[in-house]
Amino acid sequence: xxxxxxxxxxAIQWRDIGAPIAVFLATLxxxxxxVRWKNVPPYVLPAPSVILATLVQDRQLLFSSLMVTLGVTxxxxxxxxxxGVALALLIAQSKWLERALLPFAITLQVTPIIAIAxxxxxxxxxxxxxxxxxxxxxxxxxxxxxxLGLASVDFGLxxxxxxxxxxxWQKLIYLRLPSALPQFLAGLRIxxxxxxxxxxxxxxxxxxSGQGTGLAYRIVEAGFRLDIPxxxxxxxxxxxSGLAIYGALxxxxxxxxxxxxxxxxxxxx
Amino acid sequence: xxxxxxxxxxxxxxALVSLRAVGKTFPSGLVALADYxxxxxxxxxxxxxxxxxxxxxTVLRLIxxxxxxxxxxxxxxxxxxxxxxxxxxxxxxxxxxxxxxxxVFLPLRLGGLTRETAAPRVEEALAHVGLADFSRAxxxxxxxxxxxxxxxxRALVTRPALILMDEPFAALDEVTRFKLxxxxxxxxxxxxxxxxxxxxxxxxxxxxxTRIMVMSRRGGSVIDEIEIDPxxxxxxxxxxxxxxxxxxxxxxxxxxxxxxxxxx
Numbered sequence: 271x272x273x274x275x276x277x278x279x280x281a282i283q284w285r286d287i288g289a290p291i292a293v294f295l296a297t298l299x300x301x302x303x304x305v306r307w308k309n310v311p312p313y314v315l316p317a318p319s320v321i322l323a324t325l326v327q328d329r330q331l332l333f334s335s336l337m338v339t340l341g342v343t344x345x346x347x348x349x350x351x352x353x354g355v356a357l358a359l360l361i362a363q364s365k366w367l368e369r370a371l372l373p374f375a376i377t378l379q380v381t382p383i384i385a386i387a388x389x390x391x392x393x394x395x396x397x398x399x400x401x402x403x404x405x406x407x408x409x410x411x412x413x414x415x416x417x418l419g420l421a422s423v424d425f426g427l428x429x430x431x432x433x434x435x436x437x438x439w440q441k442l443i444y445l446r447l448p449s450a451l452p453q454f455l456a457g458l459r460i461x462x463x464x465x466x467x468x469x470x471x472x473x474x475x476x477x478x479s480g481q482g483t484g485l486a487y488r489i490v491e492a493g494f495r496l497d498i499p500x501x502x503x504x505x506x507x508x509x510x511s512g513l514a515i516y517g518a519l520x521x522x523x524x525x526x527x528x529x530x531x532x533x534x535x536x537x538x539x
Numbered sequence: 540x541x542x543x544x545x546x547x548x549x550x551x552x553x554a555l556v557s558l559r560a561v562g563k564t565f566p567s568g569l570v571a572l573a574d575y576x577x578x579x580x581x582x583x584x585x586x587x588x589x590x591x592x593x594x595x596x597t598v599l600r601l602i603x604x605x606x607x608x609x610x611x612x613x614x615x616x617x618x619x620x621x622x623x624x625x626x627x628x629x630x631x632x633x634x635x636x637x638x639x640x641x642x643v644f645l646p647l648r649l650g651g652l653t654r655e656t657a658a659p660r661v662e663e664a665l666a667h668v669g670l671a672d673f674s675r676a677x678x679x680x681x682x683x684x685x686x687x688x689x690x691x692x693r694a695l696v697t698r699p700a701l702i703l704m705d706e707p708f709a710a711l712d713e714v715t716r717f718k719l720x721x722x723x724x725x726x727x728x729x730x731x732x733x734x735x736x737x738x739x740x741x742x743x744x745x746x747x748x749t750r751i752m753v754m755s756r757r758g759g760s761v762i763d764e765i766e767i768d769p770x771x772x773x774x775x776x777x778x779x780x781x782x783x784x785x786x787x788x789x790x791x792x793x794x795x796x797x798x799x800x801x802x803x
Contacts, residue, residue, distance in 0.1 A: 429600075429626075433626050434650065440649055444634075529677050530636045
């Protein structure tokens with residue numbers, strides 16, 4: 271019985287981790303094979319081995335740029351999370367505030383960040399402009415998800431708190447905040463990825479005017495020099511960063527919700 | 540004295556709460572209750588029996604202060620009774636993120652008690668419902684019956700004089716339901732609280748109650764009122780007795796009438 275369960279668990283781990291890695295490696299092998307077989311020059315399409323070699327060779331330059339981009343992403347994400355939750359709490363206090371503030375948040379969300387970035391670069395220092403761009407895209411999903419969570423408290427539990435004459439503060443601490451946690455965490459997962467996108471977009475806009483030291487700037491710079499392997503190497507680092515951010519936030523969400531929320535339990539079962 | 544006799548002492552017991560000419564009309568225009576009168580007498584187990592939509596849950600919500608009447612008045616014998624009511628909802632309504640202990644602790648926590656001060660009372664309530672060994676378990680690890688026990692412990696923890704129960708066992712299987720009915724009767728004997736119980740099961744009403752009020756869908760008007768001698772022991776013998784079957788027959792007839800009245 272126990273061996274059966276362990277075997278089943280191993281099968282699930284293979285399905286969740288092994289299968290995507292196998293497909294990824296097969297794709298890389300196919301790519302490598304095609305490039306070598308057709309003798310495609312690296313300035314058209316570099317082979318994965320060349321990209322890896324570039325990563326190793328340019329590691330100092332690329333990793334220092336990665337740290338710049340990740341630093342901005344993290345800073346913007348933290349500010350977006352704090353402001354998103356704060357505004358969601360404010361909006362939850364009154365319908366009037368919701369009506370007054372939400373349209374502004376939505377306007378910011380629906381205006382493409384690539385269109386705002388050049389303007390921000392005029393008004394702000396390049397570093398700050400990148401930070402604000404990353405903040406703007408990460409902020410809205412955190413705000414809207416947290417707002418939704420705060421508003422969607424189970425009716426029975428609401429009655430229970432009313433029955434015991436709970437104060438608004440007690441309702442917030444013991445009912446609304448824990449109820450909103452799953453949606454807040456979903457907002458964080460989306461916001462984390464978007465903060466990176468926002469930072470990259472702003473860096474691209476800033477990079478075109480010859481400023482900045484982030485990864486996107488390295489892509490623009492390598493593009494000017496037709497250094498295609500380095501472009502790919504920088505792109506690979508951005509993708510890996512995005513995956514790492516998503517993975518870390520998904521793990522945080524699973525850790526906090528395990529044992530009670532359906533989203534975390536479904537993964538366990 | 541038979542079970543159907545009006546027990547005089549019961550009738551003369553003072554009312555904990557009285558509803559006078561109470562009406563409840565929802566904003567949609569739906570009339571849940573109209574000109575409804577009710578005296579909840581101290582110490583009784585009163586069951587409101589009726590088809591769905593007859594307003595029996597609304598009566599509980601009005602008594603609990605979770606809804607306001609649109610007409611009439613609700614008078615309390617003492618305000619402290621009003622401020623300390625136990626309510627067991629149709630669903631267990633537990634906080635999914637909190638342990639069994641924390642769920643039962645909640646009413647005391649909202650009342651300003653610290654965990655240390657409240658712990659003996661929480662443990663006592665858990666012991667009453669047989670959940671003493673499960674205090675650290677999260678609700679999802681409990682069966683339906685255990686969840687309901689947890690909800691009952693939570694309703695008991697403030698030691699209320701009045702407990703309102705809105706079809707608490709409706710979703711449970713029959714074996715669990717019988718067991719919980721017996722446990723509820725035992726708790727009632729031990730704690731002596733007044734219980735207002737809502738159900739649409741005639742058998743459950745006949746087994747638990749000292750008084751049954753059968754309500755119709757027409758604004759909650761009372762079709763029949765059945766008094767049951769509180770002195771009768773509630774056990775398997777009672778379930779197979781003539782008294783029990785007489786009460787069930789009378790309750791079923793009234794219920795049928797309530798349903799017929801409701802269908803135009």
